[in-house]
Amino acid sequence: IPREVGDIEATRPDAAASSGWVQLRDGWRVLFGNPFLLVTTTLSIISVLVLAALQALILPVYFTGEGQPGMLGFVLTALAAGMLVGATLYALAGTRGRRRGWFLWGMIGTTVGLGVLASLASVWIVFAGAFLVGLASGLFSSLIGVLMIERIPEEMRGRIMGTQNAITTAAPPLGIVVAAVLTEFAGVGVAAAGVTSVWLVALALGVWAPSRRNLEREPAQGDEASVRVAD
Numbered sequence: 001i002p003r004e005v006g007d008i009e010a011t012r013p014d015a016a017a018s019s020g021w022v023q024l025r026d027g028w029r030v031l032f033g034n035p036f037l038l039v040t041t042t043l044s045i046i047s048v049l050v051l052a053a054l055q056a057l058i059l060p061v062y063f064t065g066e067g068q069p070g071m072l073g074f075v076l077t078a079l080a081a082g083m084l085v086g087a088t089l090y091a092l093a094g095t096r097g098r099r100r101g102w103f104l105w106g107m108i109g110t111t112v113g114l115g116v117l118a119s120l121a122s123v124w125i126v127f128a129g130a131f132l133v134g135l136a137s138g139l140f141s142s143l144i145g146v147l148m149i150e151r152i153p154e155e156m157r158g159r160i161m162g163t164q165n166a167i168t169t170a171a172p173p174l175g176i177v178v179a180a181v182l183t184e185f186a187g188v189g190v191a192a193a194g195v196t197s198v199w200l201v202a203l204a205l206g207v208w209a210p211s212r213r214n215l216e217r218e219p220a221q222g223d224e225a226s227v228r229v230a231d
Contacts, residue, residue: 023159024159024163026156026159027156027159027160027162027163028163030156030159030160031160031163031164035209035210035211036147036151036211037151037152037160037164038211039205039206039209039211039212040144040147040148040164041164041167041168042201042202042205043144043202043205043206044144044164044168045167045168045171046171046198046199046201046202047110047137047141047199047202048168048171048172048175049171049172049174049175049195049198050114050175050195050196050198050199051079051133051175052171052172052173052175052176053172053175053176053178053179053191053195054117054118054179054192054195054196055076055079056172056176056179057176057179057180057183057191058179058183058188058191058192058195059072059075059076059126060072061183061188062120062126062188062192063075063123065188066123068123071123071127074127075126075127075130076130078127078128078130078131078134079130079131079133079134080134081131081134082130082131082132082133082134082135082136082137082138083134083135083137083138083141084134084138085134085135085138086106086134086135086136086137086138086139086141086142087138087139087141087142088138089135089138089139090102090138090139090142090143091142094142094143094146098215098216099143099147099215099216100212100213100214100215100216102139102140102143103139103140103143103206103212103215104206104207105136105139105140106136106137106138106139106140106141106143107136107140107202107203107206107207108136108203109132109135109136109137109139110133110136110137110140110199111199111200111203112132112136113129113130113131113132113133113134113135113136114129114133114196114199115129115196116128116129116132117129117130117132117133117192117196118192118193118195118196119192120188120189120192140206143215147215148161150217175195178194178195179191179195182194182195
């Protein structure tokens with residue numbers, strides 16, 4: 001890789017001299033001031049919250065209750081395999097058709113997969129639901145990655161994505177705590193239904209949020225959707 005790849009020229013006179021706290025503030029301000037980034041971050045938070053609760057608590061409790069704790073590893077493998085297949089599918093065919101269609105297929109497929117998984121109807125139904133969740137989420141998460149690269153200027157990418165990662169890191173413990181409380185007082189079935197129902201918020205945002213209506217690549221010279229830092 002040529003050493004000049006990734007070199008960034010300061011776009012503001014004080015950019016090089018600004019402190020880490022100033023850059024962090026810029027990241028937060030831009031993140032919460034841009035509808036596209038705000039919706040994207042919300043989708044990521046909900047996704048990791050739901051998946052963490054399922055993988056770390058609900059599914060282990062379920063398989064232990066069924067007397068088949070060893071199946072947990074196979075189900076998590078199915079989830080990971082589905083993600084790999086979904087991401088590969090988008091990499092190979094993502095340029096065909098409209099991005100909005102790929103995104104909706106991913107969101108709807110994830111919703112259906114979570115519904116199947118949360119039913120806890122049988123071990124093999126849970127297995128199939130996990131694979132479907134991975135397959136569908138691999139589609140829309142790959143597309144989101146492309147959109148993030150396109151719509152965040154290079155000079156702000158580290159600050160914005162670092163802020164997103166910091167927020168997203170707090171989501172798994174929250175999901176696990178909620179799942180633990182529901183499992184303890186209402187049972188694993190209620191916990192699975194309650195946690196996965198949170199995904200309906202993500203589905204509504206993904207389908208109806210104005211920032212998700214046009215996902216096609218826009219001309220660079222007039223790209224109003226790109227993130228800009230206020231002077």
